[in-house]
């Protein structure tokens with residue numbers, strides 16, 4: 053069998069007939085030309101780096117070997133950051149994503165939450181004291197908030213930090229079984245520090261959740277320190293490279309200045325000094341939620357789409373024209389209907405993720421100036437969008453896997469790995485339903501304010517505006533007309549939830565119960581609001597795009613596909629109250645099907661423009677050269693089960 057590198061002819065034909073400037077689209081997807089150039093430069097360096105190239109085949113390692121290999125690569129990541137002189141935070145994210153292709157690093161919390169926590173919650177002196185060491189990987193940390201008994205309900209956390217004014221120390225303690233910290237990434241074995249979130253007690257009073265710097269292990273021996281019990285929580289559904297851990301503290305004494313005191317302080321005598329908003333302690337979560345849309349959801353969608361579309365161009369199956377050659381499965385319209393919306397989601401969420409990064413920077417600047425006005429709105433928006441993007445990602449990755457038939461079920465497809473490592477994002481950093489409820493509640497509260505005459509601004513302004521009560525879609529299906537429909541749908545969903553909530557209150561129900569009973573509608577309202585927000589942001593990003601007419605054209609096709617597909621898959625809500633009639637729905641549906649045909653010639657180029665290397669995709673089905681079959685065969689032969697023909701090489705003793 054030939055092993056010479058050559059591109060599969062079907063795939064090559066697809067590339068030859070693309071009719072837009074692929075390079076320009078890559079810059080748009082990445083956010084800028086400079087970012088693309090830097091990424092490619094680092095990808096090349098890593099691919100050529102003798103310490104990193106090659107390495108074991110991830111798919112054939114046991115869970116323990118995956119962790120050990122993860123630690124090896126995490127250590128090399130720290131080394132390469134210094135060697136390549138990359139100090140910037142974005143560079144650290146970038147280099148990590150190259151060294152850990154669809155794998156979580158056992159030290160990932162270092163840059164996801166530990167350093168952001170120090171910088172966001174620590175004083176300048178504390179930032180110098182721990183931030184610099186953490187950036188240099190002299191200390192390795194995690195973010196320990198969730199407990200065995202509570203993850204969502206932060207006011208229910210039980211770990212205590214009690215200030216003792218006689219020794220100027222805090223005593224950190226896990227008073228119950230359910231107060232044991234549980235889940236933090238890298239806590240079990242890898243890290244030696246943690247930002248521990250605990251209930252602060254001083255002068256006999258509890259002041260709620262605050263952040264404390266805790267050293268968990270000796271820096272020389274790596275043994276747990278006295279008063280600290282740490283361990284790994286055991287195997288999970290995925291995430292095998294990470295030692296998610298537990299932590300039990302037994303009256304551990306730490307200096308007063310180990311409380312992260314940027315936003316509120318405990319003075320030497322035990323006096324508590326309040327912060328501007330008690331939600332500032334939650335700042336690290338807000339930051340991470342804002343990065344998940346691009347860093348996790350978009351990434352996973354784009355990679356899954358690349359694998360499934362390339363494979364669908366290579367895979368030939370069944371008979372389309374009686375007696376004709378077997379067609380590429382990408383020519384079946386049902387396959388296009390599965391995959392092209394996923395491509396459109398990836399481009400849409402990319403635009404939203406880049407936009408959220410800017411919003412977060414603005415919020416951060418305001419907070420530095422002592423202004424917390426934007427905090428509540430951006431909290432609501434990041435909650436909603438984190439949930440909405442990861443939800444869609446979860447379904448779409450699964451659709452991509454199913455679209456690859458039997459081979460999609462093999463690890464060789466790379467799709468289970470994408471699912472394994474990215475789908476936990478629906479749960480971590482705030483369980484999605486819980487986050488939708490935060491968003492939905494804030495929308496209802498804003499509407500109730502508007503009904504009292506308050507003028508709404510920002511992302512919620514549309515709630516108080518008057519709008520048409522009939523859909524304006526004609527045979528000319530446009531993004532503008534659909535955007536108005538999405539706005540109508542979201543406004544109606546929020547009004548409906550508000551009416552329900554108020555109705556229950558008027559019927560004499562307790563406030564808490566009225567909220568709970570409205571929950572399903574709050575979630576629907578939050579989803580409708582986020583869907584509209586994504587479409588609007590995507591459409592606006594295209595208007596602002598620095599690109600030629602050909603690139604704008606394909607982006608507009610994708611945007612319209614995103615919009616029409618969203619209407620057809622949520623048609624009930626658009627038909628409510630006769631806003632859209634069935635004829636209009638049919639027009640939208642027909643237009644969506646026409647778009648599949650329009651997009652078909654560019655399908656492979658649209659996923660090529662995501663510009664993933666083969667090293668990043670780790671997928672036999674998604675290889676750039678499309679040589680799927682000979683490599684599936686090679687891949688299977690690497691399985692250790694093939695080392696012997698008869699003997700079973702591992703024996704299992706029943707317990």
Ligand SMILES: CCCCCCCCCCCCCCCCCC(=O)SCCNC(=O)CCNC(=O)[C@H](O)C(C)(C)COP(=O)(O)OP(=O)(O)OC[C@H]1O[C@@H](n2cnc3c(N)ncnc32)[C@H](O)[C@@H]1OP(=O)(O)O
Nearest residue numbers: 145164203204205206331334343347427428431480481482
């Ligand atoms: C280009 C760059 C590329 C970068 C690539 C990057 C790649 C990224 C990779 C990321 C990987 C990340 C790995 C992370 C691993 C997981 C880490 C974790 O899970 S760690 C663990 C994560 N754990 C979780 O996420 C826990 C989830 N739970 C929670 O966050 C909270 O319990 C809660 C928000 C649900 C409620 O909080 P509670 O205190 O009970 O509040 P109430 O309900 O009583 O509401 C009171 C009022 O406060 C309001 N408000 C609330 N929060 C905020 C805020 N932040 N602000 C402002 N306001 C806020 C609320 O709306 C309400 O308003 P109103 O109604 O009165 O007007």
Ligand SMILES: Cc1cc2nc3c(=O)[nH]c(=O)nc-3n(C[C@H](O)[C@H](O)[C@H](O)COP(=O)(O)OP(=O)(O)OC[C@H]3O[C@@H](n4cnc5c(N)ncnc54)[C@H](O)[C@@H]3O)c2cc1C
Nearest residue numbers: 195196197198202203204235236237476480481482483485
């Ligand atoms: C891979 C992974 C990595 C993690 N890493 C970290 C880490 O580094 N640090 C850390 O501190 N934590 C970490 N976590 C923990 C994570 O943040 C929590 O699991 C998450 O916040 C969800 O909380 P929970 O487990 O308490 O879920 P629960 O809240 O118990 O959710 C169970 C169910 O109850 C529902 N529910 C709960 N509350 C409400 C409500 N108020 N209204 C309606 N429904 C509700 C939920 O929707 C869900 O269906 C990680 C988790 C995972 C899976």
